[in-house]
Amino acid sequence: MCNKLSVYTILLGISLTLTGTASAEIEWKPEDAWRKNKKSKTSKYITHAEFHEKHKEYKSAIKFYKKIEKHSVNLNNKAKAIIAHGRCFEKMGREWNAYIQYKKAVDEYSNYIPFIEILNKEFSIANKYAKGKRDKFLFFSFSAYGKAIKIYDHITQAGPYAPITPEALYRSGLLSLKIKDYKEAAANFSEIISRYPGSKFVADARIDIADTLLRNAAEADGDGSLVRQAHKQLTLFFSLNKNHPRNEEAQKLLDLALTDKAKNLLYLGQFYSRPSHKRIPASKRYLRQVISDYQETDSARLAEKLLTIIETE
Numbered sequence: 001m002c003n004k005l006s007v008y009t010i011l012l013g014i015s016l017t018l019t020g021t022a023s024a025e026i027e028w029k030p031e032d033a034w035r036k037n038k039k040s041k042t043s044k045y046i047t048h049a050e051f052h053e054k055h056k057e058y059k060s061a062i063k064f065y066k067k068i069e070k071h072s073v074n075l076n077n078k079a080k081a082i083i084a085h086g087r088c089f090e091k092m093g094r095e096w097n098a099y100i101q102y103k104k105a106v107d108e109y110s111n112y113i114p115f116i117e118i119l120n121k122e123f124s125i126a127n128k129y130a131k132g133k134r135d136k137f138l139f140f141s142f143s144a145y146g147k148a149i150k151i152y153d154h155i156t157q158a159g160p161y162a163p164i165t166p167e168a169l170y171r172s173g174l175l176s177l178k179i180k181d182y183k184e185a186a187a188n189f190s191e192i193i194s195r196y197p198g199s200k201f202v203a204d205a206r207i208d209i210a211d212t213l214l215r216n217a218a219e220a221d222g223d224g225s226l227v228r229q230a231h232k233q234l235t236l237f238f239s240l241n242k243n244h245p246r247n248e249e250a251q252k253l254l255d256l257a258l259t260d261k262a263k264n265l266l267y268l269g270q271f272y273s274r275p276s277h278k279r280i281p282a283s284k285r286y287l288r289q290v291i292s293d294y295q296e297t298d299s300a301r302l303a304e305k306l307l308t309i310i311e312t313e
Contacts, residue, residue: 026080026113031073042072049084058088079109083118095125096135099151106158119159123168126151130175145175149184166192166199173208182216185209206237207250214256224264231257262294266303273310280310 031040049064065088068081086101102122105113129148152172156165173188189209192201210230217226234254241247269286272279287310290303 026076026083028080029074029076031077040071040073042068042074042077045071046077049081053084053088056091058092062088075109076112079105079112082109083113086121090121090125094135095128095133096147099125099147103154103158106154110158115159116162116164119155119162119164122151122155123164126155126168126171130171143179145179148172149175160195166196166201169196170201170205173205173212177208177212177215180215182212185212186216203237203241203244204246206233207246207253210234210237210250210253210257214253214260217260224261227257227260227264231261258294259297259299262290262297262299265290265294266299269303269306273306283310 028046031042045064045067049061049068052058052061052064062085065081065085069078069085072078072081082101082105086098086105089095089101090098099122102118102125106115106118106122126148129144129151132144134144149172152168152175155162155168156172159165169188169192173185173192176182176185176188186209189205189212192199192205193209196202210233213226213230213233217224217230230253234250234257237244237250238247238254244250265286269283269290271277272283272286284307287303287307290297291300291307294300
């Protein structure tokens with residue numbers, strides 16, 4: 001996977017270099033020749049748009065950038081106009097509108113724009129929403145966190161091998177965890193671990209996916225599978241990270257996972273000791289496992305008492 005990722009990253013870099021869109025500013029292209037000597041108004045629109053933007057008259061600039069996008073016969077100019085349109089919105093403090101323009105440029109004109117640069121602009125906007133930014137001009141249902149997640153997710157989908165993508169994926173996971181969307185959070189952290197094994201976010205993702213799974217398990221985990229998955233991730237974390245800044249946090253989560261596993265086994269031991277579901281060999285097996293594997297837990301002490309009662313009957 002690591003080699004595959006490296007190949008894709010190299011290919012992306014080569015592609016951007018060959019197309020001249022890695023970081024260079026897009027230049028306006030002449031249009032008259034494309035129109036077979038018909039007079040084009042685009043050059044006039046460009047002049048007006050840049051004049052208004054230079055003088056911070058962003059609403060007027062946007063009107064002309066929209067005209068360029070509509071009337072230009074050159075895809076390069078259309079792409080540049082869309083990005084400039086977004087830039088004006090951003091300067092006006094209307095970040096969501098800016099994102100919509102950047103998204104359009106990425107989705108429809110990826111070969112004509114500084115692709116990585118525009119993804120970074122999206123990332124910067126998403127970070128503002130992640131910090132709780134509120135829009136003054138928009139009145140629809142997305143929360144600030146919801147907007148941030150939407151932008152982060154667009155980055156990961158549009159540029160899966162862009163340098164910023166692992167962090168965008170990780171930040172989206174953290175926000176999903178914050179709003180208790182455990183399924184989405186776990187999916188994001190899991191994708192970091194599997195798709196970007198060399199990323200600096202993998203160790204944190206293991207801790208956070210364990211946290212996510214344990215929180216989810218506290219609400220609904222009838223068979224203990226979520227706790228087992230959390231335990232597996234934490235075990236891997238400690239085997240690969242000896243001096244990580246979050247070791248103490250990871251240990252607390254591991255202790256919680258062990259406690260939850262013990263509780264689940266105790267429950268099974270109790271369940272199979274009941275007259276309605278009586279299977280004494282199974283009950284003894286689960287109780288003995290609690291006692292031997294989780295000696296320091298309250299569940300182990302309860303298991304000892306129940307096992308004593310069963311064996312004396």
